[in-house]
Amino acid sequence: MSRTSPGAILLVLVSLAVSLVLAVAPIPEILGNARPLWLALVLAYWAFVLPGGFSLVLAWLCGLVLDVLYGSVFGLNALFCLFVVVAVLQFRQRLRMFPYWQQSVFFLVVFVVGQFVLFWPGWLAGEQARLLDRMLPALVSALLWPWVYTLLQLIGRLSPGSAAR
Amino acid sequence: MRRVLTIKSIFYKGSPFALRFMVLVVLSVALMVVDANTSWLRSLRSAAGIVMTPVYWAGDLPVRFYVDLTQILGSRTEIITENEKLRAEALQMQRQLQKLALLTEQNLRLRELLNSSGQLEEQVVVAELLGVDPAPQAQRLLINRGERHGVYVGQPVLDARGVMGQVVEVMPFSARVLLITDATHSLPVQVHRNGLRTLVNGTGHPDQMELRYVTDIADIKEGDLLVTSGMGQRFPAGYPVATVTEIKRATGQPFANVRAVPVAALNRSRYFLLVFSEDRIPEQEQAPLELPDEPVVDEEEAQVHEQD
Numbered sequence: 047m048s049r050t051s052p053g054a055i056l057l058v059l060v061s062l063a064v065s066l067v068l069a070v071a072p073i074p075e076i077l078g079n080a081r082p083l084w085l086a087l088v089l090a091y092w093a094f095v096l097p098g099g100f101s102l103v104l105a106w107l108c109g110l111v112l113d114v115l116y117g118s119v120f121g122l123n124a125l126f127c128l129f130v131v132v133a134v135l136q137f138r139q140r141l142r143m144f145p146y147w148q149q150s151v152f153f154l155v156v157f158v159v160g161q162f163v164l165f166w167p168g169w170l171a172g173e174q175a176r177l178l179d180r181m182l183p184a185l186v187s188a189l190l191w192p193w194v195y196t197l198l199q200l201i202g203r204l205s206p207g208s209a210a211r
Numbered sequence: 212m213r214r215v216l217t218i219k220s221i222f223y224k225g226s227p228f229a230l231r232f233m234v235l236v237v238l239s240v241a242l243m244v245v246d247a248n249t250s251w252l253r254s255l256r257s258a259a260g261i262v263m264t265p266v267y268w269a270g271d272l273p274v275r276f277y278v279d280l281t282q283i284l285g286s287r288t289e290i291i292t293e294n295e296k297l298r299a300e301a302l303q304m305q306r307q308l309q310k311l312a313l314l315t316e317q318n319l320r321l322r323e324l325l326n327s328s329g330q331l332e333e334q335v336v337v338a339e340l341l342g343v344d345p346a347p348q349a350q351r352l353l354i355n356r357g358e359r360h361g362v363y364v365g366q367p368v369l370d371a372r373g374v375m376g377q378v379v380e381v382m383p384f385s386a387r388v389l390l391i392t393d394a395t396h397s398l399p400v401q402v403h404r405n406g407l408r409t410l411v412n413g414t415g416h417p418d419q420m421e422l423r424y425v426t427d428i429a430d431i432k433e434g435d436l437l438v439t440s441g442m443g444q445r446f447p448a449g450y451p452v453a454t455v456t457e458i459k460r461a462t463g464q465p466f467a468n469v470r471a472v473p474v475a476a477l478n479r480s481r482y483f484l485l486v487f488s489e490d491r492i493p494e495q496e497q498a499p500l501e502l503p504d505e506p507v508v509d510e511e512e513a514q515v516h517e518q519d
Contacts, residue, residue: 066266067266067269067270068270069345070266070267070270070342070345071269071270071271071273072270072271072274072342072343081345098228099228099231102228102231102232102235103231103235106235106238106239109239110242111259111262114256114259114260114262114263115262115263115266115267116344116345116346116349117344117349117351117379117380117387118346119243119246119247120242120243120245120246120252120256121238121239121240121241121242121243121246122239122243124235124239124242125236125239125240125243128232128235128236128239132228132232135228136228167247
């Protein structure tokens with residue numbers, strides 16, 4: 047897909063908007079803590095495809111928007127998104143060649159470390175939560191990665207004006 | 212063999228993103244420090260908060276759709292019985308209201324007799340739930356009333372049964388409410404039975420709160436109702452907060468371990484009351500709390516004598 051075609055830009059914006067809506071949409075109580083890190087997943091995908099520097103700035107900005115939505119300290123989610131994207135950028139070439147399950151493992155590690163970054167202010171404030179509860183989003187997101195990846199790839203190929211990548 | 216992700220491998224020489232990454236990280240940390248310690252960014256966040264309403268609204272669509280659908284498809288008999296039940300409840304409440312009016316009048320007269328200062332009327336605004344804060348440990352909500360409706364930071368929020376929390380952030384058309392069950396929230400209360408004053412803290416868990424500063428010998432029992440004491444000038448006095456569920460006294464420990472369950476339906480309420488106290492001005496950042504010399508007096512209280 048051409049990087050600067052209007053279709054591409056639209057897809058980037060729409061996918062990010064959808065991930066933001068999913069990030070705040072209410073989920074049934076049984077799932078409780080297992081909310082996937084939609085924004086991180088979508089940003090990770092675009093980090094594969096888009097030029098690196100741009101992905102970083104995009105991740106930072108979207109992280110800030112997420113901070114506004116979540117009411118967390120300004121810059122906290124930005125830091126988290128930056129971390130995820132830079133991890134993808136460093137291993138872009140190799141990641142592309144991994145089978146899906148290995149990619150998932152990679153993202154599991156990245157998300158778990160990222161979650162520690164996200165949760166230390168809460169921990170400082172004295173919130174009581176089990177470690178598993180905090181790590182569940184990381185696990186679920188890592189499992190969702192192959193689907194997000196293939197879905198976005200599919201939409202990218204189907205959008206008008208795209209050439210086979 | 213996969214390479215372990217070390218700090219060095221992120222910044223090996225020649226990495227084209229290293230500089231940009233460092234700059235953005237430093238910027239993020241700077242923002243975090245500034246936002247956590249000063250209020251310079253508050254107005255920026257408040258303005259940016261205008262993006263919240265559409266996003267939360269979009270997220271709420273499936274829930275709203277489902278609720279509407281069940282209503283449309285609900286059987287006629289179900290709706291009729293519910294209607295009757297609600298009518299009966301409304302009738303009950305009107306009767307209680309009448310009684311309340313009588314009691315208030317009596318209370319006013321008694322106060323006059325005792326020459327005590329007048330009660331302040333509390334105005335109330337109804338708000339609806341816009342969304343719940345997605346982080347499960349952070350007990351916070353979004354409501355659909357904001358700065359344009361006169362909502363201010365520190366304003367108490369109640370539901371039909373009791374105290375819910377207070378407003379901590381105000382956007383033009385929405386506001387963020389910190390619930391009393393959040394780990395960072397502490398509420399001055401008193402035991403309804405005997406007036407014993409203490410503090411109740413949230414734990415991050417929606418159904419559990421704790422009283423940390425109750426001595427071993429304090430007169431408090433399981434089942435006691437805790438109401439707001441009005442200390443701290445933030446929450447008006449007398450509203451139900453929680454019920455004590457468990458008291459563990461260990462000899463040798465300075466404080467007993469007391470747990471309580473909130474009275475308000477924190478997880479289920481969709482409608483809330485925002486209380487405006489007349490002597491409170493909308494929160495200003497640096498101004499100290501000014502206690503007025505003369506409380507704003509309602510017409511009914513024109514005859515009240517005032518003691519300083």
